[in-house]
Amino acid sequence: MRGIIYTAMTDIKKEIDIKTDRMIVNMGPSHPVTHGTLHIVLELEGETIEASHTNIGYLHRGVEKLGEYRTYQKFIPFTDRLNYTSSINNNVGYTLAVEKLLGIQSPPRAQVLEVIACELGRIADHIVCVGINAVDIGAFTAFLYIFKYRELIYDIFSRMCGARLTTSYTRIGGVSRDLDDETIRMIRDFLTRFPSAIDELEALLTKNRIFYDRTRGIGEFSLENAIQYGYTGPCLRAAGLEWDLRKKMPYLGYENYEFEVPTGTRGDVYDRYLVRVEEMRQSVRILEQAIENIPEGPVIIQDHKIALPQKEDVYNTIEGLVSHMKLVMEGVQAPAGEIYCATEAANGELGFYIVSDGGTKPYRIRVRPPCFPIFSSFDEQVQGHMVADAVSILGSLNIIAGELDR
Amino acid sequence: MGIETALGNTILTTQLSKLVNWARKYSLWPMPFGTACCAIEFMSMQASHFDLSRFGAEAMRFSPRQSDMMMVMGTVTRKMVPVLRKIYAQMAEPKWVIAVGACTCSGGFFRSYAVQQGIDRILPVDVYVNGCPPRPENMIRGVMEIQKLVEQESLIDRKKRITAFYEELEKMNYETDYRPADKILR
């Protein structure tokens, strides 16, 4: 009986020439896992990805061009919308670049406040990345648990600068507002509650068999390849290199804080997840040190050619009024020259290359986005994996379309 | 009076359209078309703290064919316009559109060569939500506005309104209505 069926099957196979072409699967631009706007065309052989072609630019908003038409201060809101999961890190990166161009430094209190802001932003970014990566793989619970704590960070941000997401916290030469006692209390409260939340997250994911199987060995990337592709940030650290600009080229006084740089060994999705989780813990450590040692003093530089004077001075003195008007109408006068300034944003190295021709507007402003080179390696990374793995790889790279396309 | 006197309090008469609208109101299935920053706030709106499901619209469907409320969140660039149009066309009638955030409503402060200045030149938008990005409460308000609209407007009125919108769009002259405001900006 079995033999008959078998011969019948082979006959059918002879009659109908089963097509063995590659199947083309289209992911995006509107697809839940592309969080944002990426377009990926996958060529499949069965369920294995043979080739992939990525298409970006669906969120290209012309930020660099717009920057050429704005004064140095007016570009700060645009930096919010680059990496919108951690806007505050971009604010800090940009103002540091302009401060480097002007040759000034923000006062010590402002530097500590910027460190606090940066680390909170980093935690918020990693929460989004880890949470969404887990959702894409199918673990919805972790997302709901950890996002509660992102709300706490957003509450702190809205007390710090009046906005939850698009913060525009920093100014050239300092920060826009001082921290009040209530905010410091909120940050302390957050720091006591958050470590247990990380434990909770790890309990849900780290030893979860399904999560482990879906991420271990997926998207493995060697260190040489990572360096060739210009990886920075958690993805490079997961590949095994201890590379953190906060340690290697300290800015904002990061050399005064004690923290460790976590590294992975295999550079796969699981390692990236572990590195991010450990970085959250280290950020908590930095925050604990920073919140106890906030020096007294002004939060913005007292040079009224660069920073706005106090409101009372504007109302009561002619110098204050004139410098306020000149700053608002004209902007900061920068010396001619070119600088590159890089900071460690949550995704990797965020650099600003500013060409100044001596005016109040940048001649050319270039944003070096961390995830642009990382995403360029996606095609090579997914080769040989399953379709479902493409999803987890994409989530682990933490692609933010706003800074990818600018 | 009529059937109610005959059968007592056991039944209630109403118009069919009102009954359908009332039922439809609390079973909106949103299709999040998130492109940029507003989509991050949308995650907050959906997650544990703000919790959209209190308003009967938590069944997110990323497939346009299974949803009836499109939430466009974030900057829509000119490269994205045909995609948006196509996804809107794929949704089954009746469908509603919320434009969330300044970029979607008007282009926001991205007045550049790559950004579509407001999606109301492409789709019939029902509710605009302001803010850059809007707070989650504000987005929820947008959903509630849609619920009001669903309850009040009968489908025939809605169809008339949308036909009028497309007629107006046909008349629009792209040469004169989109004037580059370059000189003002410089």
Place this chain on the structure above:
Amino acid sequence: MKQTIGLLTKYFGDSVAVEPGLRGETFIKLKDESRIREAMELLRDNGFSMLIDLTAVHYPKREHEFELIYNMLAMEPLLRLIVKLPLKGEKPEVESVSSVFKTANWYEREVYDMFGVRFKNHPNLKRILMWENYEGHPLRKEFPLEGDNLHCYD
């Protein structure tokens, strides 16, 4: 850093000029555009293992209208070096370095898209941010901010 500059001058002689930066950076101007690949290979083999950024600046009034900027990073010892490459003419063409650094692939596509600088021997030189049949190169200085055509990608 001195070692690297010494090495570059040894290989490239007069075509390399060192410019001091505004805040202590080192800029190297490579005047011979045909030798950029060679220079990148030399730098890669001498510690500058990462190409952090590749971009361009448009100077419409200069003789060399475009300036490509190669932002290099050496990890051990820690050095940053910016190589500038001035290019002549309206539609310049330059050797691609995507075979030296894989990351240059997308960066070069972006420069081509935004400035119209063509790269020879590039594996896939297509527009990356704008759509395929878009006209004009947005980051050139003569390109208006609002764009000169209002058509959508359709």
